[in-house]
Amino acid sequence: RVARRLAGFGYWWAREDARAAERLAVEEAERERNEREYAESQRQRGLEEYQTVEGKIVWVPQEQLEEVARRDREEAEARKLVNRLTSHIEGFTPSWNNTCEQDYHRELQGYIKAVFPDARVEVQTGSSRPDIVVQNIAIEVKGPTYSKDLQTIADKLMRYSQHYDTVIVVLFNVQVNERRYSEWERGIRNTFGDVRIICL
Numbered sequence: 479r480v481a482r483r484l485a486g487f488g489y490w491w492a493r494e495d496a497r498a499a500e501r502l503a504v505e506e507a508e509r510e511r512n513e514r515e516y517a518e519s520q521r522q523r524g525l526e527e528y529q530t531v532e533g534k535i536v537w538v539p540q541e542q543l544e545e546v547a548r549r550d551r552e553e554a555e556a557r558k559l560v561n562r563l564t565s566h567i568e569g570f571t572p573s574w575n576n577t578c579e580q581d582y583h584r585e586l587q588g589y590i591k592a593v594f595p596d597a598r599v600e601v602q603t604g605s606s607r608p609d610i611v612v613q614n615i616a617i618e619v620k621g622p623t624y625s626k627d628l629q630t631i632a633d634k635l636m637r638y639s640q641h642y643d644t645v646i647v648v649l650f651n652v653q654v655n656e657r658r659y660s661e662w663e664r665g666i667r668n669t670f671g672d673v674r675i676i677c678l
Contacts (some may be wrong), residue, residue, distance in 0.1 A: 530554075556614070560644050564611055564674050566593055567648055572678070575651065580648045582621040583609055590617075606637040608645075618640040621650025621678075628654060628662045635670050646674040 496671045517527065529545055531554035536586060538546045541595040570589050583599075587610055590597045593614045601611045608616035616638045622625045631647055647666075652659060666673055 556643060559613060560615060560646075560674070561618075563590075563594065563615060564646060566590065567617075567646065567676055568678075570678060571651065575608055577622070579619065579621055583619050586610070586619055586648065603641040604637070605609065606634070606641050608634075608642070611642070614643045615646060616644070617646045617648060619648045619650070621648075623649045623652045623654065625654050625658065628659070632666065632669070635666070635673060639670060644672060644674070645670070646676065649675070649677045652677055 520527070520537040524539060526540050526543050527537055528536050528543060528550075530536060530550050536546070567586070567590070570586060572585055587597065587599055590610060590612065597610055597612045599610060600607050606616070609619045610617040618631060618634055618638070620631065627649075635645055635647075656660075663675055666675065
């Protein structure tokens with residue numbers, strides 16, 4: 479009796495598997511049909527399909543295709559640079575526990591310049607003067623970092639974001655309780671989007 483029940487359950491399970499596979503196949507066929515119809519409607523409107531460097535499909539007018547491709551390549555290169563720079567900074571360890579911000583600045587600047595020789599220091603742009611600039615990336619350095627230092631960063635981000643594509647905030651020796659810091663970081667990311675925050 480138990481064997482018959484198990485066999486019946488196995489049969490039911492196999493049938494359910496087959497039905498689920500059939501449903502998935504139908505849904506996939508429907509999705510492909512919708513994609514074909516959408517592509518055809520876009521072509522009828524005179525648009526061309528373009529696949530971005532990241533693999534996303536966009537539809538653009540024929541005469542703008544070259545410009546879109548150029549911008550896409552530039553943005554991909556910029557993202558690559560930001561990722562390389564971020565990764566490089568994350569690997570930095572100060573040679574001692576500095577007591578003043580200028581010491582952190584100087585040591586980090588030397589470390590960055592060794593790999594990114596075009597890095598410049600305190601470039602004035604309008605009323606903005608980031609600690610370090612690499613191409614179109616501003617780097618703001620704080621350390622030791624107290625609550626009052628976190629407050630000033632939002633103001634600087636407002637100004638820097640008008641002149642630079644990306645801002646990287648590097649915080650040394652953070653002297654802020656964990657809850658306060660987490661709220662601040664969440665607020666910064668929600669307000670400013672792709673700001674990179676590195677705690678060392």
